[in-house]
Amino acid sequence: MASSDTRTPVHRAVGLGSAKSGSAHWWSQRITAAALVPLMLWLTGSLISLAGRDYHAFIGWLHNPITVVLLSLLLIALFRHTVLGLEVIAEDYIHARGLRIVTIGLLRFAGVILAASGIFAMLVIAFGGY
Amino acid sequence: MATTNRPLAPHIQIYRPQLTSVLSFSHRVTGIALSAGSVLLVIWLITAAAGEQAFYPLQSFLGSWAGLALLFIWTYSLFYHLCNGIRHLLWDSVIGLELASVYLSGWIVVFASAILTAGAWIAASLMAP
Numbered sequence: 492m493a494s495s496d497t498r499t500p501v502h503r504a505v506g507l508g509s510a511k512s513g514s515a516h517w518w519s520q521r522i523t524a525a526a527l528v529p530l531m532l533w534l535t536g537s538l539i540s541l542a543g544r545d546y547h548a549f550i551g552w553l554h555n556p557i558t559v560v561l562l563s564l565l566l567i568a569l570f571r572h573t574v575l576g577l578e579v580i581a582e583d584y585i586h587a588r589g590l591r592i593v594t595i596g597l598l599r600f601a602g603v604i605l606a607a608s609g610i611f612a613m614l615v616i617a618f619g620g621y
Numbered sequence: 622m623a624t625t626n627r628p629l630a631p632h633i634q635i636y637r638p639q640l641t642s643v644l645s646f647s648h649r650v651t652g653i654a655l656s657a658g659s660v661l662l663v664i665w666l667i668t669a670a671a672g673e674q675a676f677y678p679l680q681s682f683l684g685s686w687a688g689l690a691l692l693f694i695w696t697y698s699l700f701y702h703l704c705n706g707i708r709h710l711l712w713d714s715v716i717g718l719e720l721a722s723v724y725l726s727g728w729i730v731v732f733a734s735a736i737l738t739a740g741a742w743i744a745a746s747l748m749a750p
Contacts, residue, residue: 528703542748546680570659573652576649576656577656605659605660609667612666612670613670615670619670
Protein backbone atom coordinates (compact mmCIF):
# COMPACT_ATOMS: atom_id res chain seq x y z
CA MET A 492 0.00 0.00 0.00
CA ALA A 493 1.37 3.42 -0.93
CA SER A 494 2.41 5.65 1.96
CA SER A 495 0.16 8.42 0.55
CA ASP A 496 -2.92 6.26 1.28
CA THR A 497 -4.78 8.12 4.02
CA ARG A 498 -7.53 5.54 4.42
CA THR A 499 -7.83 3.86 7.81
CA PRO A 500 -7.17 0.10 7.99
CA VAL A 501 -10.89 -0.52 8.75
CA HIS A 502 -11.96 1.54 5.73
CA ARG A 503 -9.61 -0.44 3.52
CA ALA A 504 -10.69 -3.79 4.95
CA VAL A 505 -14.43 -3.06 4.57
CA GLY A 506 -13.70 -1.82 1.05
CA LEU A 507 -16.94 0.08 0.41
CA GLY A 508 -15.27 3.25 -0.95
CA SER A 509 -16.62 6.78 -0.86
CA ALA A 510 -20.08 5.81 -2.15
CA LYS A 511 -20.48 3.43 0.86
CA SER A 512 -21.90 0.64 -1.29
CA GLY A 513 -18.71 -0.84 -2.76
CA SER A 514 -19.10 -2.92 -5.89
CA ALA A 515 -22.43 -4.52 -4.82
CA HIS A 516 -24.60 -2.70 -7.38
CA TRP A 517 -22.12 -3.23 -10.21
CA TRP A 518 -21.55 -6.90 -9.38
CA SER A 519 -25.26 -7.67 -8.96
CA GLN A 520 -25.94 -6.12 -12.39
CA ARG A 521 -23.36 -8.47 -13.94
CA ILE A 522 -24.50 -11.61 -12.10
CA THR A 523 -28.14 -11.03 -13.09
CA ALA A 524 -27.00 -10.27 -16.67
CA ALA A 525 -25.15 -13.60 -16.85
CA ALA A 526 -28.21 -15.44 -15.45
CA LEU A 527 -30.55 -13.73 -17.91
CA VAL A 528 -28.60 -14.80 -21.02
CA PRO A 529 -29.75 -18.46 -20.92
CA LEU A 530 -33.09 -17.65 -19.22
CA MET A 531 -34.19 -15.08 -21.83
CA LEU A 532 -33.09 -17.35 -24.69
CA TRP A 533 -35.19 -20.14 -23.12
CA LEU A 534 -38.22 -17.82 -22.70
CA THR A 535 -37.95 -16.50 -26.26
CA GLY A 536 -37.67 -20.03 -27.65
CA SER A 537 -40.66 -21.16 -25.57
CA LEU A 538 -42.84 -18.23 -26.65
CA ILE A 539 -41.88 -18.79 -30.31
CA SER A 540 -42.97 -22.44 -30.02
CA LEU A 541 -46.32 -21.22 -28.58
CA ALA A 542 -46.88 -18.53 -31.26
CA GLY A 543 -50.46 -18.52 -32.53
CA ARG A 544 -51.60 -21.24 -30.09
CA ASP A 545 -54.71 -20.92 -27.90
CA TYR A 546 -55.16 -20.32 -24.15
CA HIS A 547 -54.98 -24.01 -23.28
CA ALA A 548 -51.59 -24.40 -24.94
CA PHE A 549 -50.20 -21.52 -22.85
CA ILE A 550 -51.77 -22.89 -19.66
CA GLY A 551 -50.35 -26.32 -20.45
CA TRP A 552 -46.91 -24.76 -20.79
CA LEU A 553 -47.38 -22.90 -17.48
CA HIS A 554 -48.35 -26.20 -15.76
CA ASN A 555 -44.94 -27.67 -16.50
CA PRO A 556 -42.83 -27.56 -13.29
CA ILE A 557 -39.72 -26.67 -15.32
CA THR A 558 -41.55 -23.63 -16.70
CA VAL A 559 -42.65 -22.52 -13.22
CA VAL A 560 -39.14 -22.83 -11.74
CA LEU A 561 -37.29 -21.25 -14.68
CA LEU A 562 -39.83 -18.45 -15.15
CA SER A 563 -39.75 -17.66 -11.39
CA LEU A 564 -35.95 -17.42 -11.48
CA LEU A 565 -36.20 -15.35 -14.66
CA LEU A 566 -38.65 -12.87 -13.08
CA ILE A 567 -36.42 -12.45 -10.00
CA ALA A 568 -33.26 -11.89 -12.09
CA LEU A 569 -35.13 -9.78 -14.65
CA PHE A 570 -36.63 -7.31 -12.19
CA ARG A 571 -33.42 -7.10 -10.14
CA HIS A 572 -31.50 -6.33 -13.36
CA THR A 573 -34.19 -3.91 -14.61
CA VAL A 574 -34.33 -1.95 -11.35
CA LEU A 575 -30.52 -1.76 -11.13
CA GLY A 576 -30.37 -0.42 -14.69
CA LEU A 577 -33.19 2.11 -14.25
CA GLU A 578 -31.59 3.26 -10.98
CA VAL A 579 -28.40 4.21 -12.84
CA ILE A 580 -30.47 6.12 -15.43
CA ALA A 581 -32.33 7.93 -12.63
CA GLU A 582 -29.01 8.79 -10.95
CA ASP A 583 -27.68 10.19 -14.24
CA TYR A 584 -30.63 12.28 -15.39
CA ILE A 585 -32.67 13.28 -12.32
CA HIS A 586 -30.75 16.15 -10.78
CA ALA A 587 -33.22 17.13 -8.03
CA ARG A 588 -32.07 15.08 -5.04
CA GLY A 589 -35.49 14.50 -3.45
CA LEU A 590 -37.13 13.43 -6.71
CA ARG A 591 -34.20 11.13 -7.46
CA ILE A 592 -34.44 9.38 -4.08
CA VAL A 593 -38.24 8.99 -4.39
CA THR A 594 -37.92 7.68 -7.97
CA ILE A 595 -35.32 5.09 -7.00
CA GLY A 596 -37.43 4.03 -4.01
CA LEU A 597 -40.52 3.62 -6.21
CA LEU A 598 -38.50 1.67 -8.81
CA ARG A 599 -37.38 -0.77 -6.12
CA PHE A 600 -40.91 -1.21 -4.76
CA ALA A 601 -42.28 -1.70 -8.29
CA GLY A 602 -39.62 -4.30 -9.10
CA VAL A 603 -40.46 -6.40 -6.05
CA ILE A 604 -44.24 -6.06 -6.55
CA LEU A 605 -44.04 -7.04 -10.24
CA ALA A 606 -41.77 -10.04 -9.67
CA ALA A 607 -43.95 -11.23 -6.76
CA SER A 608 -47.16 -10.75 -8.81
CA GLY A 609 -45.77 -12.69 -11.77
CA ILE A 610 -44.64 -15.59 -9.56
CA PHE A 611 -47.98 -15.60 -7.68
CA ALA A 612 -49.92 -15.68 -10.98
CA MET A 613 -47.86 -18.70 -12.07
CA LEU A 614 -48.50 -20.50 -8.78
CA VAL A 615 -52.25 -19.84 -9.14
CA ILE A 616 -52.13 -21.51 -12.56
CA ALA A 617 -49.89 -24.36 -11.35
CA PHE A 618 -52.01 -25.19 -8.27
CA GLY A 619 -55.37 -23.68 -9.21
CA GLY A 620 -56.56 -26.47 -11.50
CA TYR A 621 -57.05 -24.50 -14.72
CA MET B 622 -20.09 26.98 -6.78
CA ALA B 623 -18.30 29.29 -9.25
CA THR B 624 -18.24 26.90 -12.18
CA THR B 625 -19.82 29.06 -14.90
CA ASN B 626 -16.60 29.75 -16.85
CA ARG B 627 -15.27 26.25 -16.79
CA PRO B 628 -14.62 24.60 -20.18
CA LEU B 629 -17.41 22.17 -21.02
CA ALA B 630 -17.24 18.75 -22.62
CA PRO B 631 -18.41 18.73 -26.27
CA HIS B 632 -22.14 19.23 -26.20
CA ILE B 633 -24.34 16.42 -27.50
CA GLN B 634 -25.75 18.54 -30.35
CA ILE B 635 -22.34 19.26 -31.90
CA TYR B 636 -20.83 15.88 -31.10
CA ARG B 637 -20.50 13.66 -34.17
CA PRO B 638 -22.27 10.33 -33.56
CA GLN B 639 -19.89 7.37 -33.63
CA LEU B 640 -20.66 3.66 -33.62
CA THR B 641 -19.42 3.41 -30.03
CA SER B 642 -21.57 6.25 -28.69
CA VAL B 643 -24.67 5.21 -30.68
CA LEU B 644 -24.41 1.61 -29.41
CA SER B 645 -23.87 2.80 -25.84
CA PHE B 646 -26.95 5.03 -26.00
CA SER B 647 -28.94 2.24 -27.68
CA HIS B 648 -28.11 -0.09 -24.79
CA ARG B 649 -29.95 2.28 -22.44
CA VAL B 650 -32.86 2.91 -24.81
CA THR B 651 -33.41 -0.83 -25.40
CA GLY B 652 -33.07 -1.38 -21.64
CA ILE B 653 -35.91 1.09 -21.03
CA ALA B 654 -38.02 -0.56 -23.77
CA LEU B 655 -37.39 -3.96 -22.18
CA SER B 656 -38.46 -2.61 -18.77
CA ALA B 657 -41.87 -1.89 -20.31
CA GLY B 658 -41.85 -5.35 -21.92
CA SER B 659 -41.15 -6.91 -18.50
CA VAL B 660 -44.26 -5.21 -17.08
CA LEU B 661 -46.28 -6.65 -19.99
CA LEU B 662 -44.88 -10.14 -19.25
CA VAL B 663 -46.27 -9.90 -15.70
CA ILE B 664 -49.63 -8.52 -16.89
CA TRP B 665 -49.78 -11.40 -19.39
CA LEU B 666 -49.19 -13.96 -16.60
CA ILE B 667 -51.85 -12.30 -14.41
CA THR B 668 -54.44 -12.35 -17.21
CA ALA B 669 -53.57 -16.01 -17.87
CA ALA B 670 -54.16 -16.77 -14.16
CA ALA B 671 -57.44 -14.81 -14.18
CA GLY B 672 -58.90 -17.20 -16.76
CA GLU B 673 -59.70 -17.48 -20.44
CA GLN B 674 -62.05 -14.44 -20.46
CA ALA B 675 -59.31 -12.14 -19.11
CA PHE B 676 -56.64 -13.66 -21.34
CA TYR B 677 -58.12 -13.05 -24.78
CA PRO B 678 -58.34 -9.20 -24.91
CA LEU B 679 -54.59 -8.86 -24.33
CA GLN B 680 -53.85 -11.81 -26.59
CA SER B 681 -55.93 -10.37 -29.45
CA PHE B 682 -54.27 -6.96 -29.00
CA LEU B 683 -50.85 -8.61 -29.29
CA GLY B 684 -52.06 -10.28 -32.49
CA SER B 685 -53.08 -6.91 -34.03
CA TRP B 686 -50.70 -4.81 -36.13
CA ALA B 687 -49.95 -2.49 -33.21
CA GLY B 688 -49.35 -5.46 -30.92
CA LEU B 689 -47.11 -7.21 -33.43
CA ALA B 690 -45.14 -3.97 -33.96
CA LEU B 691 -44.59 -3.71 -30.19
CA LEU B 692 -43.54 -7.37 -30.01
CA PHE B 693 -41.14 -6.78 -32.90
CA ILE B 694 -39.58 -3.77 -31.13
CA TRP B 695 -39.26 -5.84 -27.95
CA THR B 696 -37.72 -8.79 -29.82
CA TYR B 697 -35.13 -6.51 -31.42
CA SER B 698 -34.49 -4.70 -28.12
CA LEU B 699 -34.02 -8.03 -26.36
CA PHE B 700 -31.52 -9.40 -28.88
CA TYR B 701 -29.67 -6.09 -29.11
CA HIS B 702 -29.43 -5.72 -25.31
CA LEU B 703 -28.43 -9.40 -25.01
CA CYS B 704 -25.65 -9.19 -27.63
CA ASN B 705 -24.36 -5.83 -26.44
CA GLY B 706 -24.65 -7.05 -22.83
CA ILE B 707 -22.35 -9.97 -23.65
CA ARG B 708 -19.98 -7.39 -25.21
CA HIS B 709 -20.07 -5.49 -21.88
CA LEU B 710 -19.40 -8.69 -19.89
CA LEU B 711 -16.36 -9.39 -22.11
CA TRP B 712 -15.09 -5.84 -21.52
CA ASP B 713 -15.55 -6.38 -17.77
CA SER B 714 -13.29 -9.44 -18.17
CA VAL B 715 -10.72 -7.16 -19.89
CA ILE B 716 -11.34 -8.77 -23.29
CA GLY B 717 -11.56 -6.74 -26.52
CA LEU B 718 -10.80 -3.28 -25.13
CA GLU B 719 -8.53 -2.17 -28.00
CA LEU B 720 -10.23 0.39 -30.28
CA ALA B 721 -10.23 -1.94 -33.32
CA SER B 722 -11.81 -4.74 -31.24
CA VAL B 723 -14.43 -2.33 -29.85
CA TYR B 724 -15.52 -1.42 -33.39
CA LEU B 725 -15.42 -5.04 -34.60
CA SER B 726 -17.55 -6.28 -31.67
CA GLY B 727 -19.85 -3.29 -32.21
CA TRP B 728 -20.56 -4.30 -35.82
CA ILE B 729 -20.96 -7.94 -34.74
CA VAL B 730 -23.65 -6.78 -32.26
CA VAL B 731 -25.44 -4.78 -34.99
CA PHE B 732 -25.57 -7.73 -37.40
CA ALA B 733 -26.12 -10.49 -34.80
CA SER B 734 -29.10 -8.70 -33.25
CA ALA B 735 -30.67 -8.14 -36.67
CA ILE B 736 -30.14 -11.78 -37.70
CA LEU B 737 -31.47 -13.15 -34.38
CA THR B 738 -34.57 -10.91 -34.60
CA ALA B 739 -35.28 -12.02 -38.17
CA GLY B 740 -34.66 -15.66 -37.20
CA ALA B 741 -37.04 -15.44 -34.22
CA TRP B 742 -39.86 -14.00 -36.35
CA ILE B 743 -39.34 -16.48 -39.18
CA ALA B 744 -39.37 -19.33 -36.62
CA ALA B 745 -42.53 -17.92 -34.99
CA SER B 746 -44.33 -17.58 -38.33
CA LEU B 747 -43.40 -21.17 -39.22
CA MET B 748 -44.68 -22.39 -35.82
CA ALA B 749 -47.99 -20.54 -36.02
CA PRO B 750 -50.77 -22.92 -37.14
